[in-house]
Amino acid sequence: DGGITQSPKYLFRKEGQNVTLSCEQNLNHDAMYWYRQDPGQGLRLIYYSQIVNDFQKGDIAEGYSVSREKKESFPLTVTSAQKNPTAFYLCASSIRRRYTATNEKLFFGSGTQLSVL
Amino acid sequence: SQQGEEDPQALSIQEGENATMNCSYKTSINNLQWYRQNSGRGLVHLILIRSNEREKHSGRLRVTLDTSKKSSSLLITASRAADTASYFCATDAPGSSNTGKLIFGQGTTLQVKP
Numbered sequence: 282d283g284g285i286t287q288s289p290k291y292l293f294r295k296e297g298q299n300v301t302l303s304c305e306q307n308l309n310h311d312a313m314y315w316y317r318q319d320p321g322q323g324l325r326l327i328y329y330s331q332i333v334n335d336f337q338k339g340d341i342a343e344g345y346s347v348s349r350e351k352k353e354s355f356p357l358t359v360t361s362a363q364k365n366p367t368a369f370y371l372c373a374s375s376i377r378r379r380y381t382a383t384n385e386k387l388f389f390g391s392g393t394q395l396s397v398l
Numbered sequence: 399s400q401q402g403e404e405d406p407q408a409l410s411i412q413e414g415e416n417a418t419m420n421c422s423y424k425t426s427i428n429n430l431q432w433y434r435q436n437s438g439r440g441l442v443h444l445i446l447i448r449s450n451e452r453e454k455h456s457g458r459l460r461v462t463l464d465t466s467k468k469s470s471s472l473l474i475t476a477s478r479a480a481d482t483a484s485y486f487c488a489t490d491a492p493g494s495s496n497t498g499k500l501i502f503g504q505g506t507t508l509q510v511k512p
Contacts (some may be wrong), residue, residue: 285440316502323486323502324441339499346475371440387488387500389440 284308287372287390293398294359294366296357302357302393317341318369327370330355333378343383359395360396367397391395400453404487412511417474419506421487422467430463430470431488431500443484444472479512 285306294300306313312331316324326339330349344363349355355374359366373387400414405420429448447454447463447470454461460473470475474481484507488500 323504326499329499386443386446389442390440391440
């Protein structure tokens, strides 16, 4: 059963603590993304990766870090530098077509709700 | 910066009625996509329309694209209670061809009453 798995579904962070959100996909997609969603808002891009061992900052990367050591995995760490981390975090992946100008559709995980204790 | 903006922000209709949501964007695009999100869940891709297409259908969904007005509409015909969700349009980020970067609007929340 192919798809994207995010864990945990709910996560609580204490002040000064770093927490890591997991994202795993078995769709054999090259590209992976992390978005943040605040209540009643759209999605904002945190980081994205088009290939293993490479990633780029999105629009709101401050206070976050990522790694892409394996094609299947793209974990997101919310560091203590992120002062307002409470949000719904969504991981997505897509096919990457190298020689076209078209952005492909995204496949999303079911999200992680992060709250501050 | 906001690329896509949906209108209305919220829509409430009776089952069986049609629902129309609009999306406006600011810069030229390669394609525009519509997604659906049930409460507390991830987004699900509905339909992708390319800049050289004017209309596309998928089941009860009809999407139009007017590049001269930089706008798109999503029509859901014969709505069902199960269509209750938030709907988002997403466009290429400016200068982002082939990066996969999409910019999402704030969404339209649709409630379909049984």
